[in-house]
């Protein structure tokens with residue numbers, strides 16, 4: 598059990614299990630997108646660790662870029678997604694792969710994906726380490742998923758509680 602600010606969290610996904618799944622996902626993506634020179638777009642802040650780990654296990658030619666979107670404050674979605682750093686790349690005709698740490702309500706991606714579609718990429722795919730099917734109010738198709746998890750607030754491996762906990766190498770769940 599660990600404490601961050603006022604809340605207690607219990608271990609949920611161990612580092613070895615995370616890393617093994619990420620390697621499998623990278624292998625599958627490499628097989629499927631061979632020769633496509635995909636452009637990966639990681640959504641900051643939360644995805645920085647996942648993006649780095651998955652990207653280094655890819656065995657194909659690929660590019661990566663970053664965009665900053667945010668909607669969470671404390672342990673709740675504000676329902677208001679803001680773009681804090683935009684995207685410079687031209688997506689026309691490209692295979693574009695979004696990297697997310699978590700798709701929770703689906704609000705962030707359901708607002709962001711249409712903006713990308715507008716630029717007419719050849720293909721637009723989503724990779725997410727985590728999703729919470731019970732929380733999804735804005736359905737988002739996930740092409741490559743790490744783990745499906747219950748509707749409880751998670752911490753660690755990029756995911757924060759009011760700015761803290763992102764550095765934890767494993768994932769924790771809010772204690773009952």
Ligand SMILES: O=P(O)(O)OC[C@H]1O[C@H](OP(=O)(O)OP(=O)(O)O)[C@H](O)[C@@H]1O
Nearest residue numbers: 642643667668669700701702703704705
């Ligand atoms: O599906 P949703 O309910 O929209 O939630 C998913 C979003 O929430 C997290 O970002 P957050 O807004 O917490 O910002 P951060 O990545 O900077 O912590 C996560 O990285 C996703 O982008």
Ligand SMILES: Nc1nc2[nH]cnc2c(=O)[nH]1
Nearest residue numbers: 669701750751756757758
């Ligand atoms: N830290 C954290 N951020 C999130 N953003 C969307 N869902 C979550 C979650 O469960 N934990």
